[in-house]
Amino acid sequence: MLGPIAVCVGAFPTTTETFVVRELMALRQRGWDVRLVIQHSNSPNQSGLFHESIDGVTFPTIALPVRQSPMAPLRFVTNRRLRLAANVGRYGRRLAIRRTGYFGSLLSEPLIAECRLIHCHFVQWGLEVGEGLSGLLNVPLTVIAHDGHLKQYSVDELRSLQATTSRIFCVSNAWKEYWQQATEQSDGLCLLRNGVDIPTDLARPFSRSQSPIRLLTVGSLSELKQTALVVDAMSELVSRGHSVQLEVIGDGPCRDALQQQVRRLALEDCVRLRGALSHTLVLERMLASDIFVHASERESFGLVVAEAMAAGLPVVCSDTDGPREIVAPGITGWLFPIGEATTLAARILQLIEFPQQAAEMGRQGRERVRAQFNWDSRIDNLHNQLYELTHPASLKT
Known part of the structure; x- marks a missing residue:
């Protein structure tokens, strides 16, 4: 097998981060020996060293929270390399001692x-785990910057991560x-867009005669995702006499607050909050919908x-x-100003x-993806x- 490589994430598995699970499975299929370093497991009763099973495939896993690690024993505190990895300048003395133990x-x-x-x-796990661990092992570090809040990191943090x-x-x-632009450096920066599978089936043919028109929005119910804005838009459509339904997954x-908003606007009959669903069920609901709506105020990609x-x-x-x-815009769908x-x-x-234009947008969108x-x-x-990065010598021969 290729590797081994350590993949670092936060909580795992997480329903809103299906791209992580899919990547792990794909790397294993391509022959990589993948080990997981996670902060904590969302599987019941799993901590420390164990094997995480995903669809019958097991991954060696260690669940250890970097910020809640026990205070380091003396043999770790006196180890210069561990102290450097702990980075007291960034994290302060008390947390650095915990990081030394980690x-x-x-x-x-x-x-x-x-x-x-x-x-x-x-980026968070690149900074908190990747920098120190790759330096200790003297191995390459790679980071996928999905972070929707990338702009909240300081320039010094971005420069530090880019340098290592x-x-x-x-x-x-x-x-x-x-x-x-932030770091004034392009070294190591690569474009790696997220990708999706193309379903064999298609969403139902769009027709104005269908009643009601089914709208769908999917995402975490947080301020960032602005689901309340979609409910406000629904209220406008209903007040104009349109037969529409909105399904909210997440x-x-x-x-x-969303449930209260739905009641306040008297939309109980046409807005349904489904909660979190599996990736398979989300795709099924997409195929049963007419229009997809996404109102987030910030997205690094928008999988x-x-x-x-x-x-x-x-x-x-x-x-x-x-x-x-x-x-x-105008070919696969529409964009609208944030918050409007x-x-x-x-x-x-x-x-x-x-509806004919809408149906054509659906076809064009599928081909674009x-x-x-x-x-x-x-x-x-x-x-x-x-x-x-792991086989540089073989590439030179």
């Missing part, structure tokens, strides 16, 4: 000590350009938008960095009133990059 514990496990590359999902990382994979051109801290387009749905999305690169419920309602209404956001192409690209 890295000492990781290195004591052959599961991790053998790894030839550290691969982190999200062999590849920083940015999921959109906008994120790559932002990083380069869960989060804003669920209670769910690409998935909806792959299913053949016309989409209406907020004009943010990621979706701006996925959606071709009235404009969102108008764009949805435009699709309802011109097939050509530009294909899952297999994305994994091939990642595989080649990881192979180049």
